[in-house]
Amino acid sequence: MQFSSNEDYNLPLAKFESMLKTNNVFFFDSTDFEQITTHYLDEGKVTKAKKAIQLGLEQHPTSPELKLLQIEILIFENKLDLAERLLNEVQELQPGNEEIYIQRANILSKQDKHLQAIAMLKKALAIDNEMSGDIYSMIGMEYLFIDNYSEAKNFFIKSLKEDYLDYASLYNLVYCFEYLEEYSGCIYFLNDYLELNPYCEVAWHQLGKQYWNKKMFKEALSAYDFAIISDDSFIGAYLEKGKVLEKLKRYNEAIENYEYTLELDDPTSFAYLRIGKCHEKLGNYELARQFYYKTVHEDPLLDKGWIAITDFYYRNNNFQKALYYINKAISIDEENVLYWKRSAEINKQLSLYEEADIAYQKTVELGNYELETWVSWADILTHLGEYNSAIITLLQGLEFHPESSELEYRLASLYYLEHDDIKGQYHLLNALRHNYEGYEYISKLFPSIYCRPSVKNFITNFKKAS
Template identity: 50%
Template sequence: MQDPFSNNSDSPIPRFEQMLKTNEIYFFDAEDFECIVQYYIDTGEINLAKKAIQLAIKQHPIHSELLLLKSELLIFDGAYEDAKHLLESIEEIDPNNQEIFVQRATIFSKNKNHQAAIDLLLESLKHSEELIEIWCLLGMEYMVLEKYSEATEYFKLCIEQDPEDYQVLYNLLFCFEFLREYEQAIEVINSILEKNPYNEIAWHEIGKQYLNLDRDADALSAFDFAIISEDRFTGAYIEKGKVLEKMGRTNEAIENYQISIQIDDPSAYAYLRIGKCHQSLGNDMLAIQYYKKSVQEDPSSEKSWIALIDFYIHKEDVKKALYYTDKALLINENSVGYNKRNALLLQTLGKYIEAEIAYQNTIELGNYELEIWIEWMNTLIFLNEWEKLITIGHQAKEFYPNAEELDFRIAASYQKLSRLNEADFFIQDLFKKKKEPSESFLEFFPDFRRIFNNY
């Protein structure tokens, strides 16, 4: 097949596109049509692919490869039954064509019948000469079924034949990491490096596997080799910086992050890491500067905003922390991290009505930490909302049935409402379990020590 991306005069693409601008119909041989249709599929121009295949079938009605491309487009559109019927017709013309098995397996996969897809692909191995595609598809189907051990076997076969198929390599490493088989991952990557010692991707990936095994020195060496192999490999500088940070070599980490920014477009992550490094060195002004650069580079970066907010929380500058929390919430009001900090900061400032709403938002967004439930209940204490406090306390107990901090607050709330029998139920239970009220609770209810001691 001709290369559809070539700019030479043999490429059929310009001629086909010229035809579309006129009312004329040009003749193309079948191989040219294959090239044209595949080009438009690969570039995502599906409507043009459909136009091309329609004309192709008119000119070459029984050409199996063109019919298979039509079937592929039908599958893309979700017209699985039409694709099945077409594949049956193609099988009569070309019964041993591997692509028939592949497309039928794809239909099974699209319908979430992955085991049927696997069975068909295994059968196709008996008839196929080009095995790599089948191995890759089998690996993908086993991955979907979370059968990672089986998936690794087929991905390894692919890598043995094509060590530079990085998508397969990434899939294989994902399986190994899920299985925590880091040594096996290293073994596979070493086999790639034996064939090409200057494969920067392989060095990068083996470094990450060494990190999984806490072999930091080996990881650092691997990232160095990745940089030697390709001195503009941004990812290797970032990973090397992270290892250096972990090893306490903070200034060297900053240097590597800076290099990554100089090589490529600045990234919010690199700015964030530099900010973290400067904060650990006590360079507060530089830390703030890089945190701000990070959020400017990527305003949607939650980690960057949280680093900036937490910096001011650590410095006990509550108003500035709240200022940046408000800005972050304008960008993403559904962030659990932002809402949690907003609630805690509002509570610290004594804005209990706003804090109570923020705690409710935090819980509704899925943060069920015990601390959040307790602080929400504490804001309701300040607001004298005893009925609501009891309701929230019982909701919290669904997640933390044995948390005495919840029980003490519920008991005290029943006391405030003069619902003494219900209060006694909780107090007696706490007494039997030999639970003592915490100092933080007694700050809210100092008389409770006496009440509790009377039991």
Template identity: 60%
Template sequence: MGFSHDDNNNLPLTKFESMLKTNHVLFFDSEEFENIIHHYLNQGKIALAKKAIKLGLDQHPTSINLKLFRVEILVFEDKLTEADNLLNELHSLDPMNEELYIQKANIYSKKDDHAQAIKVLKKALQLTDDVVDLYSLIGMEYLFLDKFEEAKAYFMKCLESDFEDYSALYNIIYCFEFLDQNEEAISYLNMFIDKNPYCEVAWHQLGKQYFILKEYTKALTSFDFAVISDDTFVGAYLERGKTLEKLKRYEEAIENYLITLKLDDPTSYALLRIGHCYEKTDNYDLALQYYDRTVHEDPLLDKGWIAITKFHNARGNYQRALYYINKAINIDSENVVYWKLYSQINHRLNFFEEAERGYEKTLDLGNYELNTWLSRGDLLIKLGEVKTAIHNFEQAIEFYPENAEIEYRLAGLFFFINETDKGTFYLKNGLSHNQEYAFILEELFPKVSNKIMVKNLLKTNL
């Protein structure tokens, strides 16, 4: 039996810790040592657990349970060969001890031999009546092998043996979702709820499945029952808020998000959603207040900075939008979305050099969307950076071969610097791929489009 410092029955623990301070060795029976070790392992106090194991084995050198704790520590420390050797010794002494098989499976699992771990755990099943933990361990090993059907079956066995094993329920739903079996998940959850009608976790998961399938009214009903089952269930209020947003019932969504702020510490997610709902109902002052609270609560949440930047951007407050996106970039300079917004806002403010720098940074960070290449290249043309613009579009065409929008731009640039062979090549390519984009030449390169050679090529090929 375990204990803590709050227990009335914690004398062995107090005595043990007193012994460590005084270096005066006291006697404990093996079961007391087991409880002490178990307590320290649960607390994550590995060094103290190791001391208890050593002292325990000094006093009880034949205790198999204490030696099994030693195996557990060796496995934790990745001393797998030493752990395996000790297990083999113990097996010869007590071959019917299921804990030996569990630790053996743990070693196989650590070595990524999950199939062998499953075989060993199935042997352990034959040696015990306490099967729930073993079912769970087998289910996890199947998850490691990406065998979701088998994993699901074992987690279901866990739940059949203990209907309050919510970790098993979550794992079952995870398997259903990975297999895209949302309808099957709904059937399973409804069956489970028939037997356990006040299980808030099951109602919550049912609502999430309906939400995935965009059956928002059914999802809302499920979340309602989750809240009825537990009116302090923060996750259910959050999901209910999300669902009400989908149903465009923004005022009710706000009420649910506000409840979560009362039940628990404010989360940046809830604050952000409240801001979004207020924006949807044209309550811009409150929307801005909650967006401000979002970035204050969690400066690393990119969605918060994006929301407040887009809020100002949508209302033409470009300087204010730029102020916030600069703050965001100062916090996380590797965020692609920040740099895209930075470029767009600078572009609208006619800060072309800054906008071009932003697009270049976006590309450097691996965002190779066509629009990024085109926007950057067009700015380089505007800035008179012809060679850099050519290099930009030559890189772009490697990602988007036979793209007329790129080819017309390269044609215009090469004609502009009088490299007529290359200009002709790209112009013919552009015309063969999409004649409708031929206006790009006139729009971006009016002088080039007036050249007789270019006019003739256009006449011949249009």
């Protein structure tokens, strides 16, 4: 039991605090020690809780409830063997105490024996139905630990039927629905739940997210409105509502919601970034630029902020400034693949091909294997006249995109340029099989190859044969 503001409940706690300060020893009822210990545990003050347990057991050495609280602390401290020995002692005194099975379940859970923990919790459930809500929630957590989301979902639903104000179970339940991609089922449950608890801002917020997942943006907007009605200081609801308004192209309203979050609490880089994006959509380019700068000032490590500034200048064809800011971003985080990809694109626009080559190489090293990356990198190497390196790059790209005609047409052309007509024909045949119309790649990128009679005849004969 928590201590309330009521003086009668606070008296034992105040008396205990006074005893700690003066070293005087006062007598307390065992129930008082239980309440004092639970209070300290809820506050995260484990040292004081242990002191209360120690003094409590000195005055009430046979109290099973105090011993169980001692066991709870021992489990928290991973002193599992000692906790188990004490549990055996308590079980001899009170074999029908459901808390014994709950604490045994906690020990088993710590030992990664989750199915055995579930069995123990079900024993506790059979003894005492009054704690069924808490026990259902604990069982749900055990199923989560073993990635059994369907069973976890079922027990969190049971928990909420017993105690619909258990928001931890509500969050966990929504997580299960989302993991199972059962968005419609989650919407159905949340609407039923809101019949019981119509002013639950958490449920309205989660309902909005499910509608967002199903691209039901107007319904999501209504849900976030109800979340705000339930709690007009709910920052998360304003942020999510802003995202929906952006999707509906209602940018001025989105800005209002994002700005409201800045009034409610400390500013966030996310809000600044979204406000900047909205202003850019509205054509308020100077305001957009200012908010992008605020974004990176608030969180210098936020990659989306630096990318936003870089892209802002890139879209305005100010490639020198775009290069300046992407280099600044790279100096902060050299392992960010997005930064290197943007760097490659910008250097390409500035005809800094060697720098673009280095950037593409780094992009691939960091794990970006998109088709566009391989194609662009190979084109840069081709422009530099490094045909062999371009061929190696394209062959690497084919390992990730084996049916890409873009890669095959380029490979064919490069082999022809390197006077290896056999490999050229091999890759040209592959390319034509994947995408016949794609031979225009050759006519645009390698006109000298396309104009060769042997190549034209090969393409024509393939068409006739097919």
